Every structure is written in C-alpha cells, then in structure tokens.
Amino acid sequence: MTEITPDLSKVSRFPLAADDPDADDNLDGALLDARKFIGFYDWGKNIKAEYLGFCAEGIVYIFLFEVSPGRPDVPQWIWVIVGDVPPAYIPGDDAETPYEALDGYIGAMEDWVEAARQGKSVAKLIPVNVPANPANAEMLASRLKFLDEKVLPLLQE
Template structure:
C-alpha cells in the first residue's frame, strides 16, 4: 500500500492564532464535535495533533487529526468532516488535502443517497446518522449539491 502523507501546507495547526481570518464563531464547537466523533471509535487511542483544513461558518468544517491507535490497520492521519451534514471520517492514508477529503466525502455520501432513494441496504456504505429513507436522502442530496457546486470549487487549487 502506498500511503500518502497529508499536505500540511494546506491546513493550519490548531489552536489558531487569535484574530486568524480563518476562524469563525462556530469553529470551537465544530472542533469539539469532530474530536468527540473521532473519539467515539475504539481504534482511536489518542489525538496527537489537530489541524484546521476548511470552514464555511455553520455549514461544514474539515479537520485533520494525527492519532495514535495501537492497531497497525489504522492510519496515523484521519480527516473528519462535521457541520450541517452527517459527520464522517476519511482515512488520511490516501487523502492529501482538504479538497480531496471533501470530494471523497461528497462521493461517499452520494452513494448513500442513491441507496436510500432506492430502498437498498446502506450497511456497507459510509455511516449516516439518520434512517436510510427517500426523505432523508433528498435532504442530504440538497446539501451535497451545495457543497459540490459552491464549496468544493473554493478548495480547488
């Protein structure tokens, strides 16, 4: 497996300096949510470092965590996405930038939306914290379209 190391020039080490233009009023709450989400997994032994990848106030936040696990099958780097979308993580062993993390998130969530629309099993798809039904699929689909059209282009180089 050819693991990549995330491009740390595309993220900011946390905590951000006071007055940082990237900071917003919801950043602390989003970071807390991302930490709690990550720590909910038993394979996370400790969070070693935290980085801020991107934030659209109240909509979406992308964080990068360096973790220790104690398990060889768990990557050292984990991207976590939280906000007005279902929280999710992306292993950092094949995701280098916040753009790639969000792009992968959108793709994985679109797979969930399609399965939920068609009444298919979502058991092997990215976990989403709502029932897999057409109504929830439509709601999530609208958010994903917004992210794809309005936010993802901002992260492109």
C-alpha cells in the same frame, strides 16, 4: 499499507491565533464535535495533533487529526468532516488535501443517497446518522449538491 502524509501546507495547526482568518464563532464547537466523533472509535482516542483544513461557517468544517494508531489497519492521519452535514471520517490514505477529503466525502455520501432513494441496504456504505429513506436521501442530496457546487470549488487550486 502505504502511509500517505497529508499536505500540511493546506491546513492550519491548532490552536489557531486569535486573528486567524480561518477562526469563526462556531469553530470551537465544530472542533469539539469532530473530537467527539473521532473519539467514538477506539482508534481515535489518542490524538497527537489537530489541524483545520477548511471551514464554511455553520455549513461544513474539515479537520485533520494525527492519531496514534492502536492497530496496523488504522492510518496515522484521519480527516473528519462535521457541520450541517452528517459527520464522517476519511482515512488519510485516501486524501492528501482538504479538497480531496471533501470530494471523497461527497462521493461516499452520494452512494448513500442513491441506495436510500432506491430502498437498498446502506450497511456497507459510509455511516449516516439518520434512517436510510427517500426523504432523508433528498435532504442530504441537496446539501451535497451545495457542497459540490459552492464549497468544493473554493478548495480547488
């Protein structure tokens, strides 16, 4: 596996300075959520470094973690997305920037939405912490549309 190193010029290393414009009142809670999420996986317990890729306060937070992989199939870099959306991780091998991480997240979640709308199995898709039914698919679809139209353009260069 070819290891991709994310573009660290696009992220801020933790801890952030008190006057950092990326800091917000919910950031500490979001970081804790991201740590808990990644810590659920056996490979996510040994975090070496933490970075903030982007935050839209109360909506979405994109974190980048450098981990000590315990297995050869685990990349050294993991993006974690949390907020008012289902939490998920994107392997660093699949995204070099916060934009690519969020774009990949949206695409993977859109696959889940389509399967849930059609009553198909979501077993091999990105895990979402709600039942795969049309009502949940529509709620997630509206959030994804907002991320795609309003948030993703903020990360484009």
